[in-house]
Amino acid sequence: MAHDRTDFTVDLKTERLNELAFSFKKTGALVLALELELFTHIDEGRRTVSAIADALGLDEEMVDRVVSVCKALDLVMDDDGELTNLSDVSRYLVKGKRGYVGDYLMYQPISEYDGFKNLAQHYVVPTAPPRQKGSYVAMMEDAERARRFTTSGYNGSIGLAYKLTKVFDFGQYRHWLDVAGGSGVYSIAACERNPDLRTTILDFPNVAVVTREFVAKHGLSERIATLEGNFFDVPFPDDCDLISFITPLQSYVPDEIIRVLRKTHDALTSGGTCLVIDYMLDDDKSGPLDPAFINLVGLRKGHYTGRVQSGAEYVALFEQAGFKEVRVEWLMRHQLGLVHANKPE
Numbered sequence: 001m002a003h004d005r006t007d008f009t010v011d012l013k014t015e016r017l018n019e020l021a022f023s024f025k026k027t028g029a030l031v032l033a034l035e036l037e038l039f040t041h042i043d044e045g046r047r048t049v050s051a052i053a054d055a056l057g058l059d060e061e062m063v064d065r066v067v068s069v070c071k072a073l074d075l076v077m078d079d080d081g082e083l084t085n086l087s088d089v090s091r092y093l094v095k096g097k098r099g100y101v102g103d104y105l106m107y108q109p110i111s112e113y114d115g116f117k118n119l120a121q122h123y124v125v126p127t128a129p130p131r132q133k134g135s136y137v138a139m140m141e142d143a144e145r146a147r148r149f150t151t152s153g154y155n156g157s158i159g160l161a162y163k164l165t166k167v168f169d170f171g172q173y174r175h176w177l178d179v180a181g182g183s184g185v186y187s188i189a190a191c192e193r194n195p196d197l198r199t200t201i202l203d204f205p206n207v208a209v210v211t212r213e214f215v216a217k218h219g220l221s222e223r224i225a226t227l228e229g230n231f232f233d234v235p236f237p238d239d240c241d242l243i244s245f246i247t248p249l250q251s252y253v254p255d256e257i258i259r260v261l262r263k264t265h266d267a268l269t270s271g272g273t274c275l276v277i278d279y280m281l282d283d284d285k286s287g288p289l290d291p292a293f294i295n296l297v298g299l300r301k302g303h304y305t306g307r308v309q310s311g312a313e314y315v316a317l318f319e320q321a322g323f324k325e326v327r328v329e330w331l332m333r334h335q336l337g338l339v340h341a342n343k344p345e
């Protein structure tokens with residue numbers, strides 16, 4: 001988003017800066033409300049503090065404190081002691097509802113929080129060699145973390161996965177390799193809508209276990225296969241006409257991205273497509289904010305551990321890997337870009 005360059009803060013006092021400095025309190029309160037399933041209780045008809053306290057087996061005073069913050073944050077409304085959820089809360093934060101994203105909004109902030117706590121320790125001149133293992137390699141060696149990450153990824157991506165089937169024509173492909181495909185959510189949505197599509201999801205072994213469970217639940221085990229390992233090392237199948245990377249690349253640096261895009265170019269069938277969906281910055285790097293935050297934390301003790309690219313930078317990376325006529329668009333204007341190019345026939 002190109003920013004308006006006029007200075008709108010001339011007459012402001014410190015409210016805006018305070019708001020910035022203490023934003024973490026909102027996160028903490030929202031995560032607590034989700035952990036207590038407060039919005040679900042309200043939706044199920046427990047409309048008073050005392051009814052919720054009864055259901056939770058907690059003191060009324062405790063529930064009242066959480067409810068008070070939720071009212072101040074415009075999550076919950078209070079009509080003479082009768083509580084209701086605001087519309088978006090009701091749609092997305094009530095457990096069991098189709099649009100529920102509460103697991104993602106609980107787990108993701110907690111997992112990202114430590115990374116933001118002391119960023120200054122990473123914005124230094126490096127004094128030690130970089131660590132050998134990438135962050136994903138280390139995380140996915142732990143079966144329980146891999147399961148939690150992958151399950152919350154499924155919940156967080158399901159809406160976008162169905163949206164993608166409308167934006168991107170999967171019907172023109174026969175065998176899609178979804179590199180770093182996680183839960184398989186994108187393949188599941190695309191296979192449900194395109195009966196001739198077959199896919200292979202490549203990810204670490206502890207992720208693939210969870211992927212297979214999601215795929216089986218959707219009755220798609222015949223059409224969606226898994227391939228286990230690190231995408232830098234595992235040979236790609238040679239019969240794929242679509243190879244994608246949906247959000248892993250921001251955790252890698254440009255040299256690594258070029259390496260894996262070259263491998264993709266080599267593996268694709270003639271005329272096949274390489275598709276990247278990832279956090280993306282405007283070419284002038286003035287935003288959007290979410291990708292700028294992701295870019296901010298891609299450092300460890302002075303070493304770069306990841307990078308968010310702008311659209312123009314993606315074009316350059318694709319070209320260095322051998323692709324031509326690279327197309328870039330926004331999939332979600334505040335966050336995600338969609339970049340694709342074909343291997344020449």
Ligand SMILES: C[S@@+](CC[C@H](N)C(=O)[O-])C[C@H]1O[C@@H](n2cnc3c(N)ncnc32)[C@H](O)[C@@H]1O
Pocket residue numbers: 136137140153154157179180181182183184185186202203204207229230231232245246247248
């Ligand atoms: C942010 S998740 C995205 C998952 C899926 N594409 C989605 O959008 O729901 C990133 C995924 O990339 C996988 N990943 C990252 N680096 C990888 C690597 N070097 N080899 C295989 N998988 C990798 C992680 O295990 C994780 O499942």
